[in-house]
Each structure stands twice: as C-alpha cells, then as structure tokens.
Amino acid sequence: MKDIVQDSGHPVVLEALGMTKQYGGQLALKDVTFRVRGGAVNVLIGENGAGKSTLMRLLAGIEKATSGHILMDGLPLDFRSPRDAATAGIAIVHQELAVLGNLDIAENIFAGRELVRAGMFVDRDAEEQRSGVALKSIGMPMEPRAMEFPTENLSLGCRQLVELARSLAHKARILILDEPTSALSTTEAEVLFRVIEELKSRGVAIIYISHRLHELMYLGDYFTVLRDGRVVGEGMRGSVDRAWIVERMSGRAVDATIARHVPAATEAVLQVAGLSARQSGRPAVHDVSFSVCKGEVVGIYGLLGSGRTELLEALAGLRQPDAGVVTVRGKQMLLQSVTDAIRAGITLTPEDRQRDGLVPDLSILENISLAALAGFSHYGLLSRGDETAAVKQVAAQMQISATDLDLPVTTLSGGNQQKVVLARCLMSRPVVLLLDEPTRGVDVRAKADIYRALRALAVNGLSILFTSSEIEETRLLADRVLAMARGSIVAEFPAGELTDEALFAAASPPLEFGA
Amino acid sequence: MRKMNWADVVVLLLKLRAVLVLLALLIMFSLLTPSFLTANNLSILAKHVAISALLAVGMTFVVLAGGIDLSVGSVAGLSGMVAGGLFTIGLHGHPVGTLTAVVVALLVSCTVGLLNGTMITRLGVAPFIATLGTLYIARGTALLLSHGATFPNLAGTAAHPTPGFISIGQSFLLGIPTPVWMIAVIAALAALVARRTPFGRHVYAIGGNERAARLSGIRVEQVKILTYVFSSLCAGLVGLIVAAQLEAAHPATGETFELNAIAAVVLGGTSLMGGRGSISGSLIGACVIGVLADGLVMMGVSEFWQIVIKGVVIVLAVTVDQLQMRVHARLMPALLRSRSSQEKVST
Numbered sequence: 001m002k003d004i005v006q007d008s009g010h011p012v013v014l015e016a017l018g019m020t021k022q023y024g025g026q027l028a029l030k031d032v033t034f035r036v037r038g039g040a041v042n043v044l045i046g047e048n049g050a051g052k053s054t055l056m057r058l059l060a061g062i063e064k065a066t067s068g069h070i071l072m073d074g075l076p077l078d079f080r081s082p083r084d085a086a087t088a089g090i091a092i093v094h095q096e097l098a099v100l101g102n103l104d105i106a107e108n109i110f111a112g113r114e115l116v117r118a119g120m121f122v123d124r125d126a127e128e129q130r131s132g133v134a135l136k137s138i139g140m141p142m143e144p145r146a147m148e149f150p151t152e153n154l155s156l157g158c159r160q161l162v163e164l165a166r167s168l169a170h171k172a173r174i175l176i177l178d179e180p181t182s183a184l185s186t187t188e189a190e191v192l193f194r195v196i197e198e199l200k201s202r203g204v205a206i207i208y209i210s211h212r213l214h215e216l217m218y219l220g221d222y223f224t225v226l227r228d229g230r231v232v233g234e235g236m237r238g239s240v241d242r243a244w245i246v247e248r249m250s251g252r253a254v255d256a257t258i259a260r261h262v263p264a265a266t267e268a269v270l271q272v273a274g275l276s277a278r279q280s281g282r283p284a285v286h287d288v289s290f291s292v293c294k295g296e297v298v299g300i301y302g303l304l305g306s307g308r309t310e311l312l313e314a315l316a317g318l319r320q321p322d323a324g325v326v327t328v329r330g331k332q333m334l335l336q337s338v339t340d341a342i343r344a345g346i347t348l349t350p351e352d353r354q355r356d357g358l359v360p361d362l363s364i365l366e367n368i369s370l371a372a373l374a375g376f377s378h379y380g381l382l383s384r385g386d387e388t389a390a391v392k393q394v395a396a397q398m399q400i401s402a403t404d405l406d407l408p409v410t411t412l413s414g415g416n417q418q419k420v421v422l423a424r425c426l427m428s429r430p431v432v433l434l435l436d437e438p439t440r441g442v443d444v445r446a447k448a449d450i451y452r453a454l455r456a457l458a459v460n461g462l463s464i465l466f467t468s469s470e471i472e473e474t475r476l477l478a479d480r481v482l483a484m485a486r487g488s489i490v491a492e493f494p495a496g497e498l499t500d501e502a503l504f505a506a507a508s509p510p511l512e513f514g515a
Numbered sequence: 516m517r518k519m520n521w522a523d524v525v526v527l528l529l530k531l532r533a534v535l536v537l538l539a540l541l542i543m544f545s546l547l548t549p550s551f552l553t554a555n556n557l558s559i560l561a562k563h564v565a566i567s568a569l570l571a572v573g574m575t576f577v578v579l580a581g582g583i584d585l586s587v588g589s590v591a592g593l594s595g596m597v598a599g600g601l602f603t604i605g606l607h608g609h610p611v612g613t614l615t616a617v618v619v620a621l622l623v624s625c626t627v628g629l630l631n632g633t634m635i636t637r638l639g640v641a642p643f644i645a646t647l648g649t650l651y652i653a654r655g656t657a658l659l660l661s662h663g664a665t666f667p668n669l670a671g672t673a674a675h676p677t678p679g680f681i682s683i684g685q686s687f688l689l690g691i692p693t694p695v696w697m698i699a700v701i702a703a704l705a706a707l708v709a710r711r712t713p714f715g716r717h718v719y720a721i722g723g724n725e726r727a728a729r730l731s732g733i734r735v736e737q738v739k740i741l742t743y744v745f746s747s748l749c750a751g752l753v754g755l756i757v758a759a760q761l762e763a764a765h766p767a768t769g770e771t772f773e774l775n776a777i778a779a780v781v782l783g784g785t786s787l788m789g790g791r792g793s794i795s796g797s798l799i800g801a802c803v804i805g806v807l808a809d810g811l812v813m814m815g816v817s818e819f820w821q822i823v824i825k826g827v828v829i830v831l832a833v834t835v836d837q838l839q840m841r842v843h844a845r846l847m848p849a850l851l852r853s854r855s856s857q858e859k860v861s862t
Contacts, residue, residue: 342732359723361790371731373713381711
C-alpha cells in the first residue's frame with residue numbers, strides 16, 4: 001500500500017531527509033523523511049513513543065541527529081542550539097507550556113531576546129508596542145496595561161496564545177505545535193484554530209502534533225504517520241479518513257466500543273447538596289447538588305474555568321468548601337483533608353499527572369502502593385511480599401505494560417503512567433472514584449484500555465465521577481452527563497438522550513479572556 | 516545468579532563510588548602514615564566520625580523530605596549547656612540526677628525541632644530561613660544560660676555528683692567506644708525506618724513530589740515535623756556526647772557542625788532537592804569526611820589546606836553525582852534490554 005502525496009501548490013519549505021536518532025542502544029528514529037509545506041498544516045501522528053517528539057527536537061535544534069540532514073529552502077542547515085533554529089525561523093510551542101509565570105506578557109514575548117536601547121537598557125516601550133501588534137494579529141487584543149500582569153494569572157488558553165505571539169514576534173516561518181489543545185477547552189481550542197487559519201494564509205508552515213483525531217481531520221492538510229520510529233503512512237486532505245489514521249498508527253484496527261451495562265437503579269452512594277467553593281477568592285463552584293448511584297458512571301462536561309476541577313478538588317478534600325453537605329453511603333463526610341476523603345472512600349486521579357500524580361524518584365511499584373501502605377505493614381514494617389502481590393494484581397487489572405515493576409516510573413510511556421496513577425487510586429479501595437480528565441495526553445490504545453478498565457470497575461459496583469473536555473470521551477464513558485458552566489450544573493442528560501450539539505451548547509458560555 | 520552486562524557494571528560502580536572513595540582514602544593514608552592504622556588512632560577517628568554521622572543521619576530524613584536543617588550545630592551546643600547547667604546550678608538550687616539532666620536536655624532539643632517543623636509546615640516559612648532563625652536562637656540561648664561561660668567539672672564533684680554522665684562519651688563496650696555503638700544502633704534503626712516502614716516511604720514521596728504525596732492521603736505536615744524533631748534529637752545527643760567527652764559544656768560547642776552534616780549527606784549521594792538518597796550513603800559520607808580530616812592531620816598537612824581540600828571534595832562529589840544521573844539516564848535502554856532478556860531466560 002503506497003500512499004501518494006501530490007503537489008498541490010504548497011511549496012516545501014523544510015525537508016528532513018533520512019533522519020536517524022539513536023539513544024544509547026535504542027533507535028528512536030529510523031531513516032525518517034519528513035517534508036514541511038508552507039501555508040499549510042502538516043500533521044504528524046503517532047502513538048506515544050512513536051518518535052514524534054524526537055523528530056521535533058531535531059527540527060528545533062534541541063538535539064542533534066545521529067545521521068540525516070535538514071534542508072531549508074533547499075539549503076542545508078546545521079543547528080548547534082535551539083537559538084540557531086529560532087534564528088532560522090523555526091519555533092516550537094511545547095506540550096508543557098514554557099511560559100515564565102513570574103514575568104508579564106511583554107517580558108515573556110521577549111525573554112532571552114530583549115530589545116535594548118543605549119546598548120544596555122531594556123526598551124520597555126518598544127517591547128510593549130511590538131507585543132501588542134503580535135497579540136492583535138492572533139486575535140487577542142490587549143490593553144497596554146494588561147501586559148503588566150504576571151502570566152501565571154492568565155488561563156492556560158491565554159498563556160498558550162502568549163507563546164504563539166512570542167513565535168510571531170520573532171517572525172517564525174515554521175511553527176511546531178506539540179499537543180496544543182491537550183489543556184484547552186473546546187472554545188479555547190476554537191480560538192487557536194482561527195489563529196492557525198490566519199497563520200496559514202500568511203504562508204507560515206505549521207507542524208501539528210495531536211492525539212485528537214477530530215481536530216486533525218478538521219485542520220490537517222498533509223498527514224504523516226509515525227510508528228516505532230518509521231514513517232508508515234503519508235497522505236493529504238481528502239484522501240485521509242479516521243480509519244486510515246488509526247489503522248496506520250496502531251498497526252491494527254482499534255476497537256473503541258465499550259461494553260455497556262445499565263446500572264440498576266440503586267441507592268445513591270455519593271450525595272452532594274448545595275456545595276460552593278472558591279478559587280483564589282473568587283467563587284468557582286456555586287450551589288451544586290447531584291448524586292451518583294452504585295456502579296454508575298457520571299460525566300461532568302465543562303470547559304476550562306467551568307469549576308469542574310474545583311468541584312472534584314472539594315470532594316477529594318483538597319479544597320475547603322464554603323458551604324454544602326456531602327454524604328457517602330449515608331454518612332456525612334468531613335471535607336477537611338485528603339486523608340479524611342480517602343478514609344470515607346473518595347479518591348481523586350488528578351488532571352496533571354506530572355505535577356500532582358507521579359513521584360519520579362520512586363519505582364512503578366512504590367508509586368502504585370503509595371496511598372495504601374498501612375495495609376501492608378506488620379508491626380510497623382512493610383511486607384514487600386504483600387505489597388508486591390497486591391500491586392501486581394492491580395497492575396494486571398489496569399493492563400500496565402512494564403517489564404519490571406521495580407523500574408523508575410519515569411521509564412513508562414504517558415499512557416502507562418496514567419494507568420499507574422489510576423492503579424494507586426484503586427489500591428485505597430474507593431467507593432467513589434473521581435477522575436479529572438482521565439485520558440489527557442494519552443495515546444489511542446491506552447485510552448481504550450483505560451475506558452475498558454473503568455467500565456469493568458463500574459460493573460463491579462464502583463461509582464465513578466469524571467470530568468472531561470472531550471465530548472467524545474464523555475459520550476463513550478458516561479451513563480449520565482452533567483453539563484457545567486460558570487460554577488453551576490446547567491443541564492443533565494441521560495446517556496440515551498445525549499447529542500453532541502445539545503451538550504456543547506449547554507456548556508459553552510461566551511469566550512472570556514484575561515485574568 | 517543474574518548475569519550482568521557492561522551497563523549493569525557501570526551503574527554498580529557508580530552506585531558504590533562513595534565506598535570506593537572511602538577505601539581509596541583508607542589505603543592511601545595507611546601507606547603514607549604508618550601510625551594511621553593503629554588501634555589508638557582508629558578509636559579517635561571512630562569517635563569523631565560518630566558525631567558527624569549522628570548529625571548526618573538526622574539530617575538525611577529532613578533532606579529526603581525536601582527540607583534542610585541549619586540549626587543542628589546550635590542545638591548540640593544548647594543541649595550540652597542545658598545538661599551542664601542542670602548539674603552545676605540545679606533546679607531551684609536542688610542538684611539534679613544524671614537521667615533527669617539527659618532527658619531534659621533532649622526534650623529541649625526536640626522542642627527546637629518542633630518549632631522548626633511547625634514554622635515550616637504551618638506558617639509556610641522556607642526551611643532555610645526557619646532553621647537559620649533557630650540556629651541563632653538556640654546559640655543565643657546557650658550563651659545566655661551561663662552568660663557565655665563554660666560549665667566545667669562535669670565528671671562530678673562532691674557537691675555536684677554526676678554519676679555515669681561522662682561514660683556517655685568516654686566508656687567502651689567490647690573495646691568499642693560507646694558513641695560508636697550509639698550511632699550503629701541509631702543508624703540501623705533509621706535505615707530500617709527509611710526503607711521498610713510506611714513513614715520512610717512517605718518521606719521519600721514528599722521529597723519526590725509533595726503534591727502527589729498529599730493527594731495520596733499522606734499527612735505531609737505531620738511527616739515533615741517528625742523529620743525535624745528527629746534531626747534535633749540527634750543533635751541533642753551529639754551535644755551530650757561532646758560534653759561528656761570534654762567533661763565540660765561550652766556554649767560554642769557545635770559551631771559549623773551543621774555544615775559537616777550537610778556535607779556528609781551530600782557526599783553520600785542524597786539529593787538536596789529531596790526524594791533521593793539513603794541513610795547508608797550519609798554514613799559513608801560522614802566516614803569520608805572524618806577519614807580525610809584525620810588522615811590529613813596525621814600527614815601534617817596545614818589546617819588551612821585541610822579546609823580547602825574538604826571544599827574541593829564536596830564540590831567534586833556533587834559533580835560526580837550529577838554526572839552519574841546523566842550516565843544512568845543514557846544507560847537506561849541498555850539496562851532495560853538486559854532486564855527483559857533476563858525475564859525471557861527465567862520464564
């Protein structure tokens with residue numbers, strides 16, 4: 001099967017030819033040829049570990065290829081540092097945003113390349129003026145005064161736009177976007193898509209990496225699929241569909257359907273009444289009431305800033321609520337600390353597993369058993385045998401693929417790391433499992449594993465409450481969906497009555513920018 | 516027996532680097548100075564090492580949990596002065612028994628640790644600042660107790676007997692000095708706690724990722740406070756040992772001890788960022804510093820050069836530590852391959 005990419009008027013601006021990269025004894029890239037076309041979105045797809053990030057690090061000058069070379073406009077390039085790549089007009093917006101939170105917008109845009117006058121003083125006026133132009137060109141007009149806010153006060157979506165503005169202010173011709181929407185709500189993502197269209201029309205070449213297929217289908221002009229460090233498929237808009245992508249990515253057709261069961265109408269395990277909570281002084285959750293039955297999977301669909309994360313944090317004992325009563329199996333819960341919540345049977349899988357989930361210095365095994373150590377101690381000493389046996393059982397249940405559970409948790413792929421965090425939550429034997437974006441930055445196959453595992457747990461009587469900003473995920477996983485906007489639950493849909501349009505409309509308040 | 520490939524060997528050698536350095540130092544000094552390997556010198560050496568090792572063991576838990584304790588030297592000074600004051604002045608003019616003096620001195624020490632821990636966890640003061648504060652507070656209090664003077668004659672006089680006190684620092688058991696026994700027992704217990712108890716695992720988890728630890732239901736504040744209390748307890752014990760050895764309590768005892776303790780911890784491979792390291796590493800670190808100091812004295816190296824050499828060794832050790840992490844990361848693929856091939860063989 002040969003995939004043919006024809007010439008369609010977009011000039012090739014960058015060619016990476018025969019790129020090979022070796023780490024220690026392992027080949028991360030094998031003879032990969034990748035052409036980037038100007039004025040178009042060049043999509044790069046592959047599961048975690050397929051070599052996408054490695055290829056991007058080579059293009060951005062962060063690492064050097066073992067062999068192969070890069071041509072720009074037909075001329076060979078030799079990058080010694082990211083600075084060389086930036087000078088050549090290649091900019092990268094990282095998956096984990098590289099915004100300096102303590103600096104303001106203008107300082108961020110010119111970080112490392114400050115405009116100076118008299119040879120030594122920062123030219124603040126010129127920086128603000130040029131920042132303003134760059135921000136305006138991506139549809140994010142800012143008052144000059146707003147540029148003095150530290151960027152840590154901005155929403156994630158805004159911070160990402162600041163990074164984009166930084167690339168533009170430095171006249172990037174090739175823009176690499178690595179999972180740009182993984183932290184964005186649908187509305188914020190739409191702003192990003194408009195910006196991408198605008199950049200395309202100006203001839204900028206965009207390299208776009210994402211796991212979200214609907215986005216890729218919507219945005220992509222050219223498609224390159226990587227698997228195990230090799231190019232396994234190339235195509236262009238019109239000749240590519242979802243089945244084509246999924247098949248090449250995984251090497252087999254992935255079955256995304258999940259066995260469903262209809263939970264019997266049983267007593268409510270979790271009851272929330274009149275819950276309100278704040279986020280840095282401002283109301284974030286307002287008078288929320290709902291309940292979850294035994295074995296039921298309830299999805300909260302809401303955009304960033306809808307209060308979904310704050311709601312879960314309040315239930316998990318991380319955030320003191322202002323008002324409200326939470327009962328678990330008929331017993332009123334103290335919402336004082338995480339330890340109280342875990343004791344009552346509620347545990348949370350956080351949204352950001354790097355920041356809130358994993359302990360990088362501990363092994364896979366030690367990460368999984370962390371919340372349940374008391375159960376493995378005899379006379380105060382841990383029993384390694386009991387611990388290993390229990391962890392092995394949960395690891396098998398979650399289908400964690402690891403050669404050795406004693407290896408550092410950092411040797412695992414993103415999908416397996418997420419399974420580790422989930423396994424830890426299960427080890428504390430929860431009655432209600434809270435999941436904040438359960439599959440963020442996880443590849444398609446691990447996603448399907450996680451869905452299947454969660455479904456199996458629900459069949460066995462576990463109540464699950466999860467949030468998601470992906471409509472598809474919400475539809476696939478939930479028995480019942482609550483739409484959340486501006487801190488309140490604004491609509492409720494049983495699984496059968498859910499339509500994408502109705503859910504999206506209910507959860508979408510007008511777009512707001514700024515702090 | 517597991518077959519090792521070259522990557523395993525490199526990793527093992529790097530892991531054992533502190534032990535190798537210690538062995539190299541021991542061999543070098545015994546060759547260069549004939550009196551180094553005598554029972555008398557080794558006994559003196561062991562006593563010195565015991566003191567910095569005791570402080571280092573306490574410090575290790577604090578550093579593993581992501582903190583630092585600068586107050587240990589001052590706490591050692593304060594502890595000795597409290598015991599000396601109780602023997603010399605007594606409580607309300609009444610003489611005080613040895614056990615009471617020792618217990619009160621250790622309780623005062625623990626109080627400083629409690630203060631450190633509380634300031635850091637409840638009030639959010641940075642560990643460096645909080646313990647810098649108590650470094651001055653404890654030292655000042657030690658000076659105030661005697662208006663800067665020394666409490667002499669702690670071997671006991673007819674008016675102020677101190678039965679058994681000096682044996683804390685001076686006695687021998689089976690030919691080995693008591694302080695060495697103390698550190699052996701405390702270090703063994705500490706290693707057991709670090710490796711085999713939920714508390715130990717919690718300490719590593721907090722140092723590795725405090726937010727994740729909290730979300731796992733670990734009582735982060737409680738664990739951190741306990742690490743500071745234990746560090747102060749070790750420091751208090753050191754103060755008593757020094758006072759018993761000198762048969763006097765000086766208010767200046769323990770100045771810069773905290774730096775030696777931190778140096779030993781770092782030499783032993785414990786990361787100042789927390790989450791990585793071991794008790795055994797700190798013990799070896801303390802031995803390296805002790806052997807180096809003792810050996811250089813025996814060789815007649817000038818005191819000023821000794822200070823310079825100590826600094827160089829510390830910086831070198833941390834540089835090697837960084838290098839080791841990079842090498843380890845680079846060897847990971849090879850290590851993984853050797854492990855998975857092992858598994859295929861075993862199944």
